[in-house]
Structure formats: structure tokens, C-alpha cells
Amino acid sequence: xxxxxxxxxxxxxxxxxxxxxxxxxxxxxxxxxxxxxxxxxxxxxxxxxxxxxxxxxxxxxxxxxxxxxxxxxxxxxxxxxxxxxxxxxxxxxxxxxxxxxxxxxxxxxxxxxxxxxxxxxxxxxxxxxxxxxxxxxxxxxxxxxxxxxxxxxxxxxxxxxxxxxxxxxxxxxxxxxxxxxxxxxxxxxxxxxx
Numbered sequence: 001x002x003x004x005x006x007x008x009x010x011x012x013x014x015x016x017x018x019x020x021x022x023x024x025x026x027x028x029x030x031x032x033x034x035x036x037x038x039x040x041x042x043x044x045x046x047x048x049x050x051x052x053x054x055x056x057x058x059x060x061x062x063x064x065x066x067x068x069x070x071x072x073x074x075x076x077x078x079x080x081x082x083x084x085x086x087x088x089x090x091x092x093x094x095x096x097x098x099x100x101x102x103x104x105x106x107x108x109x110x111x112x113x114x115x116x117x118x119x120x121x122x123x124x125x126x127x128x129x130x131x132x133x134x135x136x137x138x139x140x141x142x143x144x145x146x147x148x149x150x151x152x153x154x155x156x157x158x159x160x161x162x163x164x165x166x167x168x169x170x171x172x173x174x175x176x177x178x179x180x181x182x183x184x185x186x187x188x189x190x191x192x193x194x
Contacts, residue, residue: 030112032078035142115141145175
């Protein structure tokens with residue numbers, strides 16, 4: 001997809017700050033530093049629309065990006081390690097859960113997992129939680145450029161097995177650097193929102 005118009009429309013810490021719109025939403029969830037912001041930047045052909053950082057926990061709010069006035073990409077705070085107090089991390093958890101359970105515009109959830117590592121306990125918990133609530137899950141394994149091409153299938157199989165993913169779930173290797181997987185992910189997102 002060719003993206004010309006994209007803007008940050010809302011930065012939210014509470015649900016009364018969510019944009020009042022009927023646009024379908026696709027949420028990006030994953031542990032801190034897995035590459036959510038980099039993936040969003042890659043998908044919309046921008047270098048720094050979504051702020052990225054080497055330090056885990058950069059995204060501390062729910063950020064809504066209006067893409068071509070056809071979909072909102074929703075960047076959620078990462079789970080797992082972040083330099084923040086336990087109270088703040090608990091607040092993010094409540095904020096994420098509230099968004100995922102109560103937002104009628106939410107059409108799909110994209111779970112990001114680093115392709116180089118076995119899914120963490122938090123990744124498994126998030127996957128199981130999403131399955132429990134009946135979401136069809138798109139799993140994007142980020143940072144595929146860090147592996148040799150010959151290793152990608154082995155690593156995606158390891159992630160599939162570790163999460164015990166269902167047949168209806170989709171798993172896509174992705175690289176924000178090389179843009180591998182971008183077109184396929186756009187195709188899937190378009191099918192979800194139409």
C-alpha cells in the first residue's frame with residue numbers, strides 16, 4: 001500500500017481521550033523493545049512518526065495514527081521490562097486491557113514477537129489472553145533481517161510451537177530494515193478492515 005497521508009491523532013492515557021471516530025482500528029501489542037514503533041513507521045513509510053528508542057518502555061500511552069483516513073494504527077505500551085515503577089507498569093496493563101476489551105472499533109490485534117528468541121512468558125500469556133477473548137491473531141515476528149534467510153523457517157516454527165498457535169492465526173516474518181513482510185501485512189490488514 002502506498003501511504004501518503006498519516007498523522008498522530010491522539011495520545012491517550014485514559015479512554016475518554018480516545019478519538020471519537022468510526023475508523024476501524026488495528027492494534028500493535030508486544031513486549032517492550034520488540035519493534036512496534038519501527039514496524040508502524042515502516043508500514044506508513046515514515047522514519048520517525050512513531051518514536052523509537054534503544055531503551056525499553058518508550059511508548060507509555062496509547063497512540064492513534066490515522067492512516068489515509070481508512071484505518072487507525074494503535075501503538076500500545078510494551079509489556080515486560082521497562083524502566084518504570086511497578087505502579088506505572090500496572091497502570092499500563094490496566095489501560096491496555098481496557099482498550100482491548102472495550103473498544104468497538106478494534107478489528108484486529110497484531111502480536112509482535114522477536115524472531116530471534118523463544119516467546120517469553122509474557123508473550124505466551126498475551127497470546128493466551130487474546131485467544132481467550134476470541135481474537136483472530138496476526139503474529140508478526142520482527143527483526144527477521146537479524147537472521148540468515150535459511151534460519152527464518154526454523155525460528156518461525158519454534159515460535160509457532162512454543163505458542164501452540166491455532167490454524168486460523170497468521171504468522172509473518174517481518175523486518176523494518178529490509179521491509180520484508182510489509183506488503184503481505186498490508187494485504188492482511190486491508191482484508192481485516194474491509
